[in-house]
Amino acid sequence: MRITAALLEKSSQPFKLTDLELSAPGPDEVRVRVAAVGICGTDLEFAHFFPTPAVLGHEGSGVVEAVGGRVTGLEPGDHVAMSFTSCGTCRTCRHGAPAYCTSFDALNFSGRRPDGTTALSLGGQDVNGHFLGQSSFASHVIAPARALTRIDPALDLDPVGPFGCGFQTGAGGVLNVLKPPVGSSIAVFGAGAVGTAAIIAASLSGCASVVAVDLDDRRLAAARAAGATETINSGSTDAAAALRDIAPGGLDFAIDTTGHEKVLRTAVEALGPLGRAGVIGIGPSESMSFEWRSVLNGRSITGIIAGGSVPQTFLPQLLALHAAGRFPVDPLITYFPFDGIGEAIGAVRSGDVTKAVLTFG
Ligand SMILES: NC(=O)c1ccc[n+]([C@@H]2O[C@H](COP(=O)([O-])OP(=O)(O)OC[C@H]3O[C@@H](n4cnc5c(N)ncnc54)[C@H](O)[C@@H]3O)[C@@H](O)[C@H]2O)c1
Ligand SMILES: [Zn+2]
Ligand SMILES: [Zn+2]
Incomplete structure (x- = not known):
């Protein structure tokens, strides 16, 4: 046809x-x-x-x-x-x-x-x-x-369409992969479509601190409306220092959606012992490197594709939350x-x- x-x-x-x-x-x-x-x-x-x-x-x-x-x-x-x-x-x-x-x-x-x-x-x-x-x-x-x-x-x-990639990716990274316990802390680097879906999911999970990090104040304002408890403009603020103020013992979780090596390193180094970082962003950096010390204390780094989702079960759940006004x-x-x-x-x-x-x- x-x-x-x-x-x-x-x-x-x-x-x-x-x-x-x-x-x-x-x-x-x-x-x-x-x-x-x-x-x-x-x-x-x-x-x-x-x-x-x-x-x-x-x-x-x-x-x-x-x-x-x-x-x-x-x-x-x-x-x-x-x-x-x-x-x-x-x-x-x-x-x-x-x-x-x-x-x-x-x-x-x-x-x-x-x-x-x-x-x-x-x-x-x-x-x-x-x-x-x-x-x-x-x-x-x-x-x-x-x-x-x-x-x-x-x-x-x-x-509905973006649920099949962007929204599923961010939400699934939190709900299917990192699974933060109630009361935990998480920072999401990059507050675009994927990052904001991750922020909503973190908020739904009961995270006590949900920190959005971006270079664009418009994205940060939208992230706050979506449930971020703190926002950091890493263009005008030292993100590492701001995160130390928010979580002095280190964060429990972090997600990178920017694909920049430097940002991912900041995310990993902001973690506390046993903290987990999810890698979602693709490019522009081809590789990532860390100092030995920054991953020796039980921290781990997990690559995440499509939010680790099984779309046939996860998408109806997300769409039901969306219809109920809980996935804004x-x-x-x-x-x-x-x-x-x-x-x-x-x-x-x-x-x-x-x-x-x-x-x-
Ligand atoms: N792993 C997967 O399965 C999967 C699936 C979908 C998308 N992705 C990738 O996820 C990433 C995000 O997708 P999106 O649709 O949300 O993109 P987007 O462009 O909407 O969001 C990226 C955000 O990162 C911010 N940003 C860029 N550089 C930054 C920096 N140095 N520091 C802080 N913030 C910075 C931008 O301002 C923007 O708000 C893309 O790389 C995309 O290819 C991966
Ligand atoms: Zn996509
Ligand atoms: Zn297969």
Whole structure:
């Protein structure tokens, strides 16, 4: 069928709205009409090196239109959130940790299905897609059923997309991985979409101190509204000293969403004995290093993908909290029509918008 997608013709070029051909779903796949799709930093980073021509986008929500012959548990008309995909059969998938699937990169970042085919084409030429189980900068997607989570049809589909990546990542990093006990302290470095979701989750967990650290006062104000108990502008304040004042014995937990080595080092060194740091941010730093002493006293550093989530169980929980007003991410979202993708990306890059969501209205 003919669909409209935001095509990345060549690396680092602007996305161009283009009509493409989408093939029918395979036996384990589902066709979804996209209602809305969030823009995540990962889309913008991959636009520099993903094999082109390609369709990106990985925070989609929508309505099932058609299902393959082997698909169970989903049918036309179901409302779905889209997330990453996984193989379902490797050791980590079998242990209930699909975010650490041993085939994660091949399935989510190669641009192709495992058999080398792609559902997208233009004038008979293959177009890469299948990005994080979806390629949802498009009116329709073909997704493996494993990438989809059926959600309550009463929910507004527009804010759902970012739950499949950014919000799940921040919230899951706290609720699924670090699991801070009531009364503990946590600092979240970077108060964007991911960091603010982590702050909300820390607040829901009953953390006594929830410290937001960022360079942008607008982000810090939003973090405070979302539940941060303290904020630090690390551009104008010595964050390490400010954290020592807040937690003289050191923090119990820290999360980095900035991807800067220096920031991660500050996060680790702000921990008390046995403190745990979660690494979520990707780039710009390629590596991280620590003094021996800074990790000898029982501190640990854990890399976290997709909040360590099983989307089919975690997303309905988060969406139920959101519907009850207890996961207040709406102030972070600005909506744009799908054909305003260029303007939306500009607003994200400038920092004016925390989470842009494109709607097909
Ligand atoms: N591990 C995963 O599974 C996963 C999933 C989604 C996103 N991510 C990554 O998480 C990161 C955050 O995503 P996001 O959507 O929240 O991005 P974002 O750009 O909205 O947020 C990043 C925040 O960090 C702040 N920041 C930047 N440099 C800083 C510094 N030196 N000190 C303090 N604050 C600083 C920015 O002002 C911004 O508010 C990105 O790197 C993204 O690629 C990882
Ligand atoms: Zn993402
Ligand atoms: Zn697997």
